[in-house]
Amino acid sequence: MSALPRRVVVAHPSALRKIVTPAQAGAQSPSPRPPATRLPGQASSPRGQGDLPARIFAMALGIAVFIVLWAFIAKFGRIPDPLSVGKEAVKIFSDPFYRNGPNDQGIGWNVLMSLGRVGIGFGLAAAVGIPLGFMIGRFRFLSDMAAPIIALLKPVSPLAWLPIGLLVFKAANPASIYVIFICSLWPMIVNTAVGVRQIPQDYLNVARVLNLSEWKVFTRILFPAVLPYMLTGVRLSIGVAWLVIVAAEMLTGGVGIGFWVWDEWNNLKVDHIIIAIIVIGLVGLVLEQALIFVARKVSHG
Amino acid sequence: MDKYLEVDALGMVFEKRGLRSAVLRDISLAVKRGEFVSLIGHSGCGKSTLLNLLAGLLRPTAGHMLLGNKEIAGPGPERGVVFQNHSLLPWLSCTGNVMLAVERVFGEREPRARLLERTRAALALVGLTDAASKYPDEISGGMKQRVGIARALAMEPKVLLLDEPFGALDALTRAHLQDELLAIVANTGSTVVMVTHDVDEAVLLSDRIVMMTNGPEATIGGILEVGLARPRDRLSLATNARYIECRREVLEFLYQRQARKAA
Numbered sequence: 068m069s070a071l072p073r074r075v076v077v078a079h080p081s082a083l084r085k086i087v088t089p090a091q092a093g094a095q096s097p098s099p100r101p102p103a104t105r106l107p108g109q110a111s112s113p114r115g116q117g118d119l120p121a122r123i124f125a126m127a128l129g130i131a132v133f134i135v136l137w138a139f140i141a142k143f144g145r146i147p148d149p150l151s152v153g154k155e156a157v158k159i160f161s162d163p164f165y166r167n168g169p170n171d172q173g174i175g176w177n178v179l180m181s182l183g184r185v186g187i188g189f190g191l192a193a194a195v196g197i198p199l200g201f202m203i204g205r206f207r208f209l210s211d212m213a214a215p216i217i218a219l220l221k222p223v224s225p226l227a228w229l230p231i232g233l234l235v236f237k238a239a240n241p242a243s244i245y246v247i248f249i250c251s252l253w254p255m256i257v258n259t260a261v262g263v264r265q266i267p268q269d270y271l272n273v274a275r276v277l278n279l280s281e282w283k284v285f286t287r288i289l290f291p292a293v294l295p296y297m298l299t300g301v302r303l304s305i306g307v308a309w310l311v312i313v314a315a316e317m318l319t320g321g322v323g324i325g326f327w328v329w330d331e332w333n334n335l336k337v338d339h340i341i342i343a344i345i346v347i348g349l350v351g352l353v354l355e356q357a358l359i360f361v362a363r364k365v366s367h368g
Numbered sequence: 369m370d371k372y373l374e375v376d377a378l379g380m381v382f383e384k385r386g387l388r389s390a391v392l393r394d395i396s397l398a399v400k401r402g403e404f405v406s407l408i409g410h411s412g413c414g415k416s417t418l419l420n421l422l423a424g425l426l427r428p429t430a431g432h433m434l435l436g437n438k439e440i441a442g443p444g445p446e447r448g449v450v451f452q453n454h455s456l457l458p459w460l461s462c463t464g465n466v467m468l469a470v471e472r473v474f475g476e477r478e479p480r481a482r483l484l485e486r487t488r489a490a491l492a493l494v495g496l497t498d499a500a501s502k503y504p505d506e507i508s509g510g511m512k513q514r515v516g517i518a519r520a521l522a523m524e525p526k527v528l529l530l531d532e533p534f535g536a537l538d539a540l541t542r543a544h545l546q547d548e549l550l551a552i553v554a555n556t557g558s559t560v561v562m563v564t565h566d567v568d569e570a571v572l573l574s575d576r577i578v579m580m581t582n583g584p585e586a587t588i589g590g591i592l593e594v595g596l597a598r599p600r601d602r603l604s605l606a607t608n609a610r611y612i613e614c615r616r617e618v619l620e621f622l623y624q625r626q627a628r629k630a631a
Contacts, residue, residue, distance in 0.1 A: 269455040275443040276423055277472045277523075287468060291459040 147338040155338045170330070172322055174343070178350060181316060181323040184240070185308045188247025192304060196252045197297060200259025201289070210260065217253065225250035225311045229318060239319035246315045251304035258303065262296025263289065294365055302358040309351045324350075372436060372559055373399040373422070373527055379430030380417055391417050393585045395431070397578060399527070404553060404560045406570040408618060409580030409589075410628055415563045418580075419531050422561060423449045436526055445473045448520030452532040454512040456504040456519075463500045466490050466519045473523045490522035491515070493552060510541035517549070521556065530562040534569065546572060547602060554599060567622070571614045572600060579621045582628065589626060592617055 134149050141148035147155075163175030203210045225246045232242030270292060274284045316325025324347060331339035378395040381388060391414040399405050407415040420426045422433060424443035433440040435447065448469075456465045466487045474483055491500050494514040499507050504515070513533060520528055533549075534542040546569055553560060553573075564570050570577045574594050581589040594614050596605070605611040 269451065269453060270457060272425060272449075272451065273455050273457065275425060276445070276447070276449045277469055278442075278444050279468075279472060283468075283472070287460070288457065291457070 145337070147341065152338045152341050156342050159339070159342060169322070174324075174327065174346065177322055177324045177327040178346060180321070181312050181325065182350070184244050184316075184323065185247055185305070185312050188244040189251045189304060189308050191244075192248045192251035192255055193301065195248075196255030196300070196304075197259050200256040200297075200300070201263055201293070203256065204260035204263025204293075205289075213256075217256065221253045221257075225307075226314055226318070229315060233319075239321050243312065243315040243319050243321075243323075247308045247312060250307050250311045254303035254307065255297075255300040258296045258300030259293060262293035265296065266292045295362065298358065298362040298365065302355065302362070305354050305358060306351065309347075309354060313347060370400055371398040371434075372401040372403075373397075373561070374434040375422075375431070376433070377431035378418070378421065378428050378433065380414070380421060380426065381429045390585045391583055392421075392428075392587065393430075394587050397588065397591075399559060399561060401559055402557045404562070404573055404575045406574040406577045407561065407563045407580060408565065408567070408570050408577055408622070409586065410582055410622065410626065411565060413580045413583045414586040415580050416531055419449075419529055419561065419563045422527075423447055423529050445469070445523050446526045448523050448525030448528045450513070450516045450520045450528070450530045450533045452535050454504075454509075454516040456512055456515055458504050461501050461503055462491060462496060462507070462515045462518075463487055465504070465515055466522050469519045470522050486522055490518040493521060493555075494518045494548065508541075510537050510545060513537065513545060514548075517552070521552065521558070525558075527559040527561060530560060532563050532565065535565070542566075542569070543602065549573065550598075550600060567615055567618045570618060571596075571611060572602065572605065577614070577618060579618060579626075582626050590621055592621075 137146075138148050138150075140146065159174050163173040165173040166176065199213075203213050228249045229242060229246050232245040233239070236242050236245065266289065270288050274288050279287070312323070313325035313328065316323035317329045320326050320329075324343060328340055328343045331337075331343065375395055375397040378392060379390070380392040381390045383389075395418060397405075407418060409415045417426065421428050422440065424440055424447065427442075440447075456462075457468070460468065463484075467483065470483050470486045470490070474486065478486075488497070488500070491497055494517055496511060496514055496518065499511060504512055507515075513536075517533065534545050537545065550573060552558070560573075562570075562573065571594060577592040577594060578588055579590045579592065580586050592614060594610075596608070596610055596614070
């Protein structure tokens with residue numbers, strides 16, 4: 068027995084994409100287990116384990132080169148240079164939670180509003196998607212039933228659902244939440260279903276020879292065996308949701324980091340847009356790392 | 369004649385996409401209470417299928433099986449199964465894995481403290497007291513297999529079904545676990561059916577050796593009464609005339625009468 072599923076918890080995103088290709092959404096064939104790839108930041112350099120100071124130096128150098136390149140481009144183009152953006156950033160972050168009416172609020176409020184929408188949409192998607200994934204994974208008939216629908220809807224850009232959301236909910240906020248719900252749903256369903264289908268027959272045989280009750284089978288065998296796959300789905304969903312919320316808010320307006328970007332574009336404050344890009348990147352990074360951390364914790368349970 | 373485990377005219381035919389493959393035919397066997405019976409045969413002869421039938425994981429297509437005069441109609445905890453690949457749940461500690469089985473069998477009748485006591489006793493029986501809180505990926509292959517045996521024994525099954533329990537272990541660990549199994553069976557008086565492809569293992573452990581013919585349509589080719597006194601000792605048996613005779617008989621059966629055609 069080589070890679071047990073719980074060791075695969077922290078597969079690299081590039082490896083995870085395998086699980087969620089549309090072809091497998093229908094899941095006619097059991098897909099290969101995600102390979103136990105290394106974590107980013109954990110000996111992920113192509114030439115194996117470098118020593119830490121050298122790696123920190125390389126990262127610092129990369130950032131420095133990036134900033135120099137940016138400064139160079141800024142000299143000739145219209146984008147603001149790193150220094151002025153830095154100064155502006157200090158100004159913005161010295162008071163991130165101000166409120167001057169509904170359309171002028173600090174960047175902190177904007178990020179929190181966006182995170183709130185992602186949280187609600189994502190939470191609803193988990194509540195629906197994970198049980199659905201379990202059922203689809205466990206019952207062949209349901210899987211075949213769901214396959215064409217998932218295959219058709221999964222590749223659709225979540226933003227295409229926005230008009231439907233606006234039509235149904237007649238308000239921007241629930242419409243964006245609804246878009247997040249839709250885009251988070253598929254990775255959750257598909258990964259949970261794949262996880263259920265990947266449970267080694269050995270474990271199910273243990274359940275059978277012990278003649279365990281359905282509840283015990285679920286809590287002691289199905290759930291722990293599927294948990295790593297589920298968390299992979301959760302991580303993919305959060306990643307997609309964070310990508311999508313920015314675009315959705317640009318279209319719907321209100322308070323939120325996506326809207327903030329668009330608003331600053333209308334004010335022609337390009338330095339603010341660059342700050343927003345960096346903030347969006349950092350928040351996405353933190354979300355991803357937090358879930359990797361959770362996955363790693365759970366995998367040693 | 370107290371037949372405890374009784375197999376009568378058992379046959380097994382797998383049918384997959386219209387393809388019929390007859391694996392077992394006309395298997396009849398009676399195992400006495402406290403007896404240790406080995407099933408030996410070339411790979412593919414259906415000995416594991418027979419064990420899975422006894423475990424209730426498969427349903428026979430002909431014949432029937434009785435355990436203590438009750439029909440075997442599905443899997444159940446009165447038959448303790450030890451799988452070849454240990455089949456421990458990696459998210460449970462050794463204690464957790466054994467406890468899962470103990471809870472299933474005794475959970476409704478006994479308080480939790482008593483269940484833990486049973487779990488501890490089972491782990492002690494296989495010499496794993498110190499590793500009780502470890503997880504399967506923290507212990508060696510031999511230890512995992514011992515946990516598997518402890519899990520099966522802890523249920524106090526009517527019969528212990530072992531599917532090549534030591535097949536995946538190195539020779540030294542295997543010998544060590546065989547000796548332990550001898551001691552455990554002597555202590556508990558368990559009824560055991562074991563699948564093996566190791567002639568020495570079969571002779572050392574068994575009261576009777578059931579030799580299976582080659583498949584398809586494998587059946588019992590002969591039954592050897594080992595008749596060696598217990599307790600048995602590996603070293604003194606090596607020069608024991610009866611041991612050598614048994615060994616020769618099984619080898620002769622496997623390599624002359626059931627010689628594998630060059631595949």
